[in-house]
Amino acid sequence: MLRFDQIEKIYPNGTHALTHLSLELDAGEIVAIIGGSGCGKSTLLRLAAGLDRPSSGSVSVEDTVITAPHEAVGIVFQEPRLLPWLDVAGNIGFGLTHLPRAERHERVVRALERIGLAGYESAWPRELSGGQAQRVSIARALVARPKVLLLDEPFSALDAFTRADLQHALLALWEASRPTLALVTHDVEEAILLADRVVVMQPSPGRVFKEIRIDLPRPRHRLDDAFIAVERRVLHALDGSLGLARQRASTQANVAVGGW
Amino acid sequence: MARAELTADLVGRPAPAARRARAGGGLAAILSSPLVLGLALPVLLALVWEAAAALGLTSRRLMPPPSAIFATLFKLAASGDLWEHIWITTWRVAVGFVIGTVAGTLVGAAAGYSGLTRRLVDPTLQGLRAVPSIAWVPLFILWLGIFEQSKVALIAVGVFFPVYLGVMGEILSVDRKIVEVGRVFRxxxxxxxxxxxxxAILPAYILALRAGLGLGWMFVVAAEFMGASQGLGYLLVDGQQLGKPDQIIASILVFAVLGKLTDALLVAATRPFLRWKDGFAPAG
Known part of the structure; x- marks a missing residue:
């Protein structure tokens, strides 16, 4: 469904964000992408969303190469990015203006019910809590019925209770239409709780270090032995990716010192 | 007017004093109402001025007291002349304001959105912005004659620049993250x-419109110095030529009242569009 093929991304300031990155996400699959800071997780999502272009290689959705934002791809950002001059209904229906008014209204009302905010149509974004605002942001992305939904650390700014609540809400929403989900997160528990596969990235420049399939039945529970065992594997892989990065940085530093 | 005050007006949130007044009622409530508080200073100045004139501390010929000025105003109003002058001046400002606003918004939006357009037009417009209003007068008379077109054009020029600058500058400062939402939805x-x-720039845009309207009222005076036979600017010139300081001050007062009224109308008309805004409400 979503395919990254030999991606290189070098920013104009010379930062080498991604290298030799190839990855494929199947239809309806939930893939969590984790890794240390600076390993290009958000860059990867921006490329998939068509907000940036790779320096070389290609990103495609169902064989359509993504060079600009595409209707098949939706994105939820770390912060809700609601438009403050539109009420909740206006924000959710923002991408549906091509639809007849009645159909747009129906989709918005249904989305509000699904995210547990029925009756909030006329509320202003400033009147919402952080969790409610992020729910609206997820609903805004999902009402457009994308085949691929990208989530860039959508729950990282929320408290633990709200985060757990939203993780369950996200799974429920995903069950309804089963889009492909690419979730960038720093939270290993969250990755295992939600994903079918965890992709561990290593930094400087970013690339795939290891892929771990999560074969646990849903709903998953953090305290189950099987869950904890998978968590250990992921943490081990994460340590490995960071250790490799430290080793590479140290070698580069030695080379640089030798050069002096 | 200070920017904070303009913003507070725009948001339309009642000041704490007004809220207290509504809650308390009675004389204290009336005295602390925005209208009474706003009128307190000019009324006090008028009383001091009147007293100074009565005591012979000022020259009544050069600085007529408020009573003489209001008498002149009533005379002009009773004859119907004042309303004609007000009407023609307001009409000129209104037409110039609409033209300047439309042009300033379109060019400002184009320059804010497109880097190429900005690099192309902004240096020229910034240069033209520095030209004093009075410098346009001979050129506009030459191009458009001494009748309405040249006056309206001058007012439109005055309105154009703050609107253009407001729109262009604010578009450049719109949060990139919000713009990306629009890009994601193609x-x-x-x-x-x-x-x-x-x-996204609406609150700042309305401030720019208010600044533009204020400049429109300033430019109408220059415009009506261009050989007008009607209008409040004409009344000023007429007062100067015939040695009638009461008429000059009366015209200035009418300008002040009209400027404040039209500004309040603009704020009231735009308030419904800013209900979403969550701003600071100053205390006291």
């Missing part, structure tokens, strides 16, 4: 301007 350039950029 908005075309004009749709991005209409659905993201202009709403």
């Amino acid at each position: 908005l075309s350039g004009p749709a991005l301007v209409r659905r993201i950029l202009l709403p």
